Amino acid sequence: MKIFNLKIAMIVLALSLSTVQAKDIALPEIGDSAGALISPQQEYQIGLGFYLRLQQSIDLIDDPEINSYIQSLGNRLVTHSDSPQLPFLFFMVPNPSVNAFAAPGGFIGMHSGLILTSKSEDEVASVLAHEIAHVTQRHLLRSFEKSKQRSIPMTVAMIAAALLGAADPNAGAAALMAVQAGGVQSQLDFTRSNEAEADNLGMQNLVRSGFDAMAMPTFFERLQQSSRFYDTGAVPEFLRTHPVTTSRIAEARGRAVTYPLKRQVSDSLQFYLIREKLRVLAASDANKLVRYYESAIKTGGSLNETATQYGYSLALVEAGQFTKARQVIQALIDNDVDRLSYRLALAKIEIAVGRLSTGLAIYEQAQKIYPDDQALTLNQVDALLLANLPKQAADLLLTQLELGQYSRRLYKLLAQAKGEMGEKSESHSWLAEYYYHSGRLNLAAEQLRIAAELARGDEFQLAKISARLREVETTIDKVEKL
Numbered sequence: 503m504k505i506f507n508l509k510i511a512m513i514v515l516a517l518s519l520s521t522v523q524a525k526d527i528a529l530p531e532i533g534d535s536a537g538a539l540i541s542p543q544q545e546y547q548i549g550l551g552f553y554l555r556l557q558q559s560i561d562l563i564d565d566p567e568i569n570s571y572i573q574s575l576g577n578r579l580v581t582h583s584d585s586p587q588l589p590f591l592f593f594m595v596p597n598p599s600v601n602a603f604a605a606p607g608g609f610i611g612m613h614s615g616l617i618l619t620s621k622s623e624d625e626v627a628s629v630l631a632h633e634i635a636h637v638t639q640r641h642l643l644r645s646f647e648k649s650k651q652r653s654i655p656m657t658v659a660m661i662a663a664a665l666l667g668a669a670d671p672n673a674g675a676a677a678l679m680a681v682q683a684g685g686v687q688s689q690l691d692f693t694r695s696n697e698a699e700a701d702n703l704g705m706q707n708l709v710r711s712g713f714d715a716m717a718m719p720t721f722f723e724r725l726q727q728s729s730r731f732y733d734t735g736a737v738p739e740f741l742r743t744h745p746v747t748t749s750r751i752a753e754a755r756g757r758a759v760t761y762p763l764k765r766q767v768s769d770s771l772q773f774y775l776i777r778e779k780l781r782v783l784a785a786s787d788a789n790k791l792v793r794y795y796e797s798a799i800k801t802g803g804s805l806n807e808t809a810t811q812y813g814y815s816l817a818l819v820e821a822g823q824f825t826k827a828r829q830v831i832q833a834l835i836d837n838d839v840d841r842l843s844y845r846l847a848l849a850k851i852e853i854a855v856g857r858l859s860t861g862l863a864i865y866e867q868a869q870k871i872y873p874d875d876q877a878l879t880l881n882q883v884d885a886l887l888l889a890n891l892p893k894q895a896a897d898l899l900l901t902q903l904e905l906g907q908y909s910r911r912l913y914k915l916l917a918q919a920k921g922e923m924g925e926k927s928e929s930h931s932w933l934a935e936y937y938y939h940s941g942r943l944n945l946a947a948e949q950l951r952i953a954a955e956l957a958r959g960d961e962f963q964l965a966k967i968s969a970r971l972r973e974v975e976t977t978i979d980k981v982e983k984l
Contacts, residue, residue: 540606540643546589549607553591554941556611557910563594563614564911565783566877567846571776575623576610579631582710584703585638592630598784600725604633606642614780619724621805623773624708624717631704631711632718639703641696697750705757715761719754722746774806775843778813788820808834815847824855842872846881853885861885876907883915892922910939927956931967938974947974 540548556562563569576592590608595601597613604610610633612626620626636642701718709715726746785791795814804810811830818827828851835844845868853861865882872878879898886895896919899912913936921929934949950971957963 545640545643546607549605549609552605553593553609554939556941557939558941560595563596563780563783565779566880566909566911567843568594568776568779568783569909570875570877571772572612575627576630576634579627579634579707579711580608583631583634583638583707588638590634590637594780596784602629602633604636604642606637606640608637610634610637614784617777617780618784620721620777621724622714622717623770624714625721626773627711627713628704628708628718628721631707631713632700633704634707635700635703636696639696639699641700644696698753701750701754702757705754705761709761714763715758716755719751719758722751722754726751771806771808772843774809775812777805778809779816779843782813782816782820785817785820788817788822791817792821792823812843812847819847819851819854824851827851840871842868842875842878846878849881849885853888858885858889862889874901874905874907876902876909876912880909880911880915883919887915887918887922890922892919895919896923908939910936913939927953927960927963927967929953930956931970934970934974943974943978947971947978950974 572592572594576590580586580588580590588608590610592610592612594617595611595613598615598618599613600616600619601613602611602616610630612629616629617626620629705715705718708718726748782791792814795810795817798804798810799807799814811834815827815830815834818824818830828848831844831847831851835841835848838844845864849861849864849868852858852864862882862885865878865885868875868878869882879902883895883898886892886898896916899916899919902908902912903916913932917929917931917933917936920926920932930949930953934946934953937943937949938946950967954964954967954971957967
C-alpha cells in the first residue's frame with residue numbers, strides 16, 4: 503500500500519511537469535519565496551495532476567446542472583478576489599462529510615455534505631472564499647518553504663499526499679507514510695496557521711462579491727456546535743483540516759460586524775434547488791425519500807418550500823411515479839415559467855415516459871432563453887442521441903468547445919455522436935480526451951492509436967492524432983520511470 507500511494511504522488515508529479523494542455527495558459531509571476539521553489543506554471547500543473555489522479559479513485563459528481571452552479575458561484579468570488587486572472591476549477595465530491603479543500607493552481611473541491619449542511623448560499627460562498635484565499639496566497643506551497651533542501655519531486659510528492667488526505671483520508675494517510683510522514687505532518691500543522699489569513703481575505707472577498715459577511719462565523723459556529731454530537735473519530739472533516747475554535751469564531755464575528763450589509767442581487771432559490779437535487783442524488787432508497795418529502799410538505803418548516811416541492815418531484819421520478827412528478831413540476835413551472843431547472847426536470851419526465859419529441863421541444867424552447875447553457879446543452883445532447891440525431895448533437899457540443907466550455911462528459915458525448923455519424927477516427931480521438939481528462943493515460947493512448955489507424959489517408963487528421971499521441975506517451979513514459 504505504501505509503495506502504491508508513493509507512486510500516486512509521483513504520478514501527480516509527472517503530470518505536473520508534463521506539458522498537459524495548460525501550456526498556453528499565462529500565469530502571473532508571484533514574487534514570494536514559494537515561487538522560488540515552484541513556478542506558477544508548475545503550480546497549476548501540480549493541481550491539474552492531482553485533479554486527474556483524484557478522478558481515478560473517486561467518481562466526482564457529473565451532473566451538469568450542479569457543476570454549472572458551483573462553477574458559477576466560484577467564478578463570482580474569483581472575479582472579486584486578489585487574483586481574478588487565475589484559472590479556477592470548482593468540483594463536487596459525492597461525500598456526506600462536511601469538507602472542502604484547495605489544490606495549487608485553483609482546483610477547489612467541495613464535499614456534497616457541505617452544501618447539505620449549509621443553510622444558505624452565503625454560507626457556501628464563505629467556504630469557497632476561504633479556499634480561494636488559500637490558493638491566491640499559495641498557503642500550501644508556503645507551508646513547505648522550510649523544505650527547500652528537498653528536491654522538487656519530493657516536495658511535490660508531499661503536497662500530493664496532503665491533498666489526497668483532504669479528498670480521501672485513508673489514501674492520504676498511507677501516502678503520508680510513504681513520503682516521510684513526520685516531516686509532512688509538522689508542515690500540515692504549520693499550514694493551519696494560515697487559517698486566519700484565509701478567513702480575513704475570504705471575508706473581504708465575500709463582501710466584495712455581494713454576500714453576507716456574517717455567513718462565515720455563522721457557519722463556523724454551527725459546525726462547532728454540531729461537533730459536540732460526534733464521537734472523536736467522527737468529527738466533520740472540515741473541523742480537522744480547518745480547526746474551528748471559539749476564538750476563531752469570535753474573530754470572524756468581530757470582523758463581520760464591521761462590514762455594512764450591501765447584498766448583490768442573488769438567486770438564492772437556485773441554491774436551494776441544487777441542495778435538493780444533491781439530496782436526491784445521494785439517496786439510496788427512492789421510496790423512503792418520497793416519504794421524507796411528503797412529511798416535510800405536510801409539516802412545513804423547510805428552509806425553502808418551493809425547493810422542497812422540486813426535490814419531491816425529482817424523488818417521484820426516481821421512484822417511477824412519473825404522472826405525479828409531472829403534476830408537481832408543472833405547478834412550479836406555472837409560477838416560474840422561465841426557471842431552467844424546472845424545464846430540465848420536465849423534459850426528463852417526458853423522455854422517461856416515451857415522449858421524446860416533447861422533451862426535445864422543451865430543450866429547444868429553453869435554448870431561446872438560455873442559449874448555449876452547458877447544463878441545458880448536455881441534457882439536450884443526451885436526448886438528441888436517443889432520437890438518433892447525432893449530427894445535431896455534435897454541432898451543439900462543438901459550439902461548447904468553441905466557447906471554451908470543456909468537461910469530461912462533453913468529450914464522452916462527442917465521441918458517441920461522432921461514432922454514430924460514422925466518423926470513427928474522430929470518435930476514438932474524443933474518447934481519448936475523455937480518458938485523458940479522467941487520468942487514465944494508457945487508455946487514452948490506446949484510443950489514439952486506434953484513431954490513427956482509422957485516419958489512414960487523411961494526412962491532416964493523422965498528423966493531429968500523432969502529435970497528441972506523442973504528448974500522451976511522453977507523460978506515460980515519465981510515470982513509468984518513477
